[in-house]
Amino acid sequence: MRKQISLAMAAAMALGMAVPAAAEGTPITFFNSKMEIQTQLEEKLQDDYAADDVTVYYSSDTVAAEMAKVYSAKTPYTVAMVDAKDIYSLGVEYGVDLSDQDWVANTTQAIEIDGKVLGFPVCVEARGLIYNKTAIEEITGEEFVPENYKTLDAFKELLDTLKEGGMESPVAIMKEDWSLAAHYLAMFYEEREDVNAYIDALYAGEADVEGDARFNSLMDTFDVLKENNYAKDAAGAAVREDSEMYLADGDVAFMFGGNWDWAVMAEFDPEGEYGIMPVPQNDAEEYYTLVGGGSKYLFVDNTEYTTDEQREAGKALLNWFANDPEGQDFLVNTCALVPAFSNIELEVADPLGQSVKAFADADMLTPSYNYLPDDHYAKLGQSMQAYLTNDLDRAGLAADIVEYWKNTTPVER
Amino acid sequence: MKKNTLSYKMAQYLMFAGVSTVLFCGVVIIPFIYGLYLTFTSWDGVSRSKPFVGLANYAAAFADADFWSAMGRTLIYSAIAVILVNIVAFLLAYMVTSGVKGQNFFRAGFFVPNLIGGIVLGYVWQFVFKRAFAALFGVSLLGTTGPNAMIALIIVSVWQYAGYMMLIYVAGFMSVSKSLVEAAQIDGCTPTQSTWYVTVPLMRSSFVQCLFLSITRCFMVYDVNLSLTNGEPAGKSIMAAMHVYNQAFTYRNYGTGQAEALILFVVCAIVGVTQVYIGKKGEVAA
Numbered sequence: 001m002r003k004q005i006s007l008a009m010a011a012a013m014a015l016g017m018a019v020p021a022a023a024e025g026t027p028i029t030f031f032n033s034k035m036e037i038q039t040q041l042e043e044k045l046q047d048d049y050a051a052d053d054v055t056v057y058y059s060s061d062t063v064a065a066e067m068a069k070v071y072s073a074k075t076p077y078t079v080a081m082v083d084a085k086d087i088y089s090l091g092v093e094y095g096v097d098l099s100d101q102d103w104v105a106n107t108t109q110a111i112e113i114d115g116k117v118l119g120f121p122v123c124v125e126a127r128g129l130i131y132n133k134t135a136i137e138e139i140t141g142e143e144f145v146p147e148n149y150k151t152l153d154a155f156k157e158l159l160d161t162l163k164e165g166g167m168e169s170p171v172a173i174m175k176e177d178w179s180l181a182a183h184y185l186a187m188f189y190e191e192r193e194d195v196n197a198y199i200d201a202l203y204a205g206e207a208d209v210e211g212d213a214r215f216n217s218l219m220d221t222f223d224v225l226k227e228n229n230y231a232k233d234a235a236g237a238a239v240r241e242d243s244e245m246y247l248a249d250g251d252v253a254f255m256f257g258g259n260w261d262w263a264v265m266a267e268f269d270p271e272g273e274y275g276i277m278p279v280p281q282n283d284a285e286e287y288y289t290l291v292g293g294g295s296k297y298l299f300v301d302n303t304e305y306t307t308d309e310q311r312e313a314g315k316a317l318l319n320w321f322a323n324d325p326e327g328q329d330f331l332v333n334t335c336a337l338v339p340a341f342s343n344i345e346l347e348v349a350d351p352l353g354q355s356v357k358a359f360a361d362a363d364m365l366t367p368s369y370n371y372l373p374d375d376h377y378a379k380l381g382q383s384m385q386a387y388l389t390n391d392l393d394r395a396g397l398a399a400d401i402v403e404y405w406k407n408t409t410p411v412e413r
Numbered sequence: 414m415k416k417n418t419l420s421y422k423m424a425q426y427l428m429f430a431g432v433s434t435v436l437f438c439g440v441v442i443i444p445f446i447y448g449l450y451l452t453f454t455s456w457d458g459v460s461r462s463k464p465f466v467g468l469a470n471y472a473a474a475f476a477d478a479d480f481w482s483a484m485g486r487t488l489i490y491s492a493i494a495v496i497l498v499n500i501v502a503f504l505l506a507y508m509v510t511s512g513v514k515g516q517n518f519f520r521a522g523f524f525v526p527n528l529i530g531g532i533v534l535g536y537v538w539q540f541v542f543k544r545a546f547a548a549l550f551g552v553s554l555l556g557t558t559g560p561n562a563m564i565a566l567i568i569v570s571v572w573q574y575a576g577y578m579m580l581i582y583v584a585g586f587m588s589v590s591k592s593l594v595e596a597a598q599i600d601g602c603t604p605t606q607s608t609w610y611v612t613v614p615l616m617r618s619s620f621v622q623c624l625f626l627s628i629t630r631c632f633m634v635y636d637v638n639l640s641l642t643n644g645e646p647a648g649k650s651i652m653a654a655m656h657v658y659n660q661a662f663t664y665r666n667y668g669t670g671q672a673e674a675l676i677l678f679v680v681c682a683i684v685g686v687t688q689v690y691i692g693k694k695g696e697v698a699a
Binding site: 061062064065067068071072089090093094175233234236237239373374375378379382383385386389391392 | 457458459460461479543547552553555644645646647648659662663664665667
């Protein structure tokens with residue numbers, strides 16, 4: 001018995017001492033802020049990426065809070081994945097100039113500030129109305145062609161047909177503030193020739209939001225979506241994953257969202273036929289585009305807490321994503337992202353990504369506005385939530401928007 | 414060695430309390446002073462530069478209507494939650510010290526919610542309020558208009574803290590000598606009267622402690638607020654601590670957020686210390 005115990009203890013010690021084979025190359029850290037690809041990143045970069053010794057981190061905190069934490073602690077990540085607005089606020093001070101990198105020539109989505117390329121675009125993402133083609137066709141009995149429903153009137157007719165065909169509520173609306181304010185409401189700034197001029201007018205309190213054509217057009221559509229929302233009676237209690245599940249299962253036919261929603265939808269029915277179409281509006285021709293662009297950016301730390309070798313390793317990693325066939329395959333197939341580089345010719349893996357790619361290739365992508373103030377999504381998100389639950393009317397929402405911008409310090413651009 | 418010299422006393426102090434003093438300074442005092450300094454800067458939380466702005470952050474904090482709404486909400490929530498937590502805790506303590514069968518099991522059972530972290534608790538109750546309520550009553554308690562989110566927060570807080578406060582009340586009940594209660598009953602008191610006129614006054618220190626703990630915890634509530642309601646619907650359940658966090662880290666106004674945190678601290682300290690002062694003044698000994 002004693003012998004067996006000794007053997008067991010020796011085995012336990014041996015297990016405890018066992019360490020993974022030492023990774024070679026320069027040790028670097030990688031911060032990921034895209035939850036849905038964390039496992040893939042860990043598996044690939046930590047276990048499979050041979051060039052350097054990468055450790056991948058993720059935080060459920062906001063990107064800004066995480067960056068504040070690591071820079072205060074003087075332990076920045078070598079490469080960090082942040083949102084576009086973070087590149088504008090952090091990049092100038094903490095980002096390495098990447099202008100001399102090979103991949104710069106192959107993308108239109110990199111972020112350049114004062115002549116320096118500071119942000120590497122991880123992917124292209126766009127928002128619009130996600131549809132379940134199969135569910136629609138099962139009821140209408142004919143092929144669903146999104147272009148036939150560009151206008152709100154045509155779209156309303158389709159919704160009526162779906163309802164008559166037994167789909168009780170054909171729409172799902174997410175109640176999350178970022179979806180309502182940063183994604184839906186923001187389209188009313190983005191859908192115009194000179195966005196900066198309009199934002200300046202908002203800051204100055206000179207814009208007439210209530211009478212604005214774009215605002216009213218988008219809110220007319222929002223009213224129709226709201227009216228047909230499966231969670232109409234408790235719209236503020238809708239659970240995002242439920243909405244995505246209903247859409248994937250065909251219980252609803254439409255949901256406002258973006259190609260990032262695929263990560264959850266694929267859990268329910270990865271074989272279904274889906275796509276993203278522009279939000280229908282009666283002045284459709286001019287605004288028949290998805291809204292989006294480069295999403296999630298990588299920057300390489302330039303502080304004294306990162307060595308030159310680590311910076312070079314960081315740059316090499318970005319290059320691997322953009323130019324190495326293995327890195328490209330990882331981005332497109334393993335992570336199911338729409339690449340932001342013209343030299344990547346791999347077929348996009350997921351149906352929502354395919355829609356986005358098709359619109360991007362056809363130059364039908366209205367660029368996202370990257371200079372919204374940090375509290376925009378939260379504060380106007382509250383107003384949009386109140387509008388969603390019928391606690392605020394359109395005039396009240398317009399007044400909130402005017403009031404918000406008037407009292408906000410302009411973002412430098 | 415002379416025992417009344419300063420160096421001897423210092424050595425004694427350092428021997429017994431040196432480590433904890435260093436730790437206390439490291440994690441409380443120094444960050445507090447540093448935070449105080451940051452209230453005079455317009456730091457965004459990340460940048461190397463921390464421009465000095467004088468009292469501008471305090472002016473911004475006093476002018477921040479959202480902060481004062483959150484503060485008002487916190488006051489209402491705290492007032493209701495503190496009263497309910499203490500009533501429920503006292504009744505539970507009364508029950509589990511009255512000789513009921515299996516009282517130790519009940520004591521442990523009522524205490525368990527306090528062992529679950531606030532974040533987990535919030536998600537568990539979110540499930541109950543959203544899914545179970547919807548299944549049972551056809552309506553969700555969260556995400557609907559009206560004060561439902563605040564009611565949900567109060568219910569969860571009572572559930573979380575009542576068991577913990579119960580333990581303090583149990584200690585209070587146990588500390589009252591049985592002979593005093595028996596003497597009162599021999600003098601003609603009913604059990605209710607002896608509890609009210611003898612036991613309760615003698616366990617006043619338990620009330621002081623429980624009120625102080627529940628007030629400070631309710632004022633600083635963040636974790637349950639985040640995981641249960643996340644400030645929804647439409648920001649109607651954002652408490653002061655959550656607003657402070659958002660201001661500092663989400664809206665990247667670190668200086669203003671820090672100034673608001675300091676105001677919250679002062680309000681909480683005034684309420685807590687006043688309550689302890691009043692409570693202690695009337696304490697009686699057996």
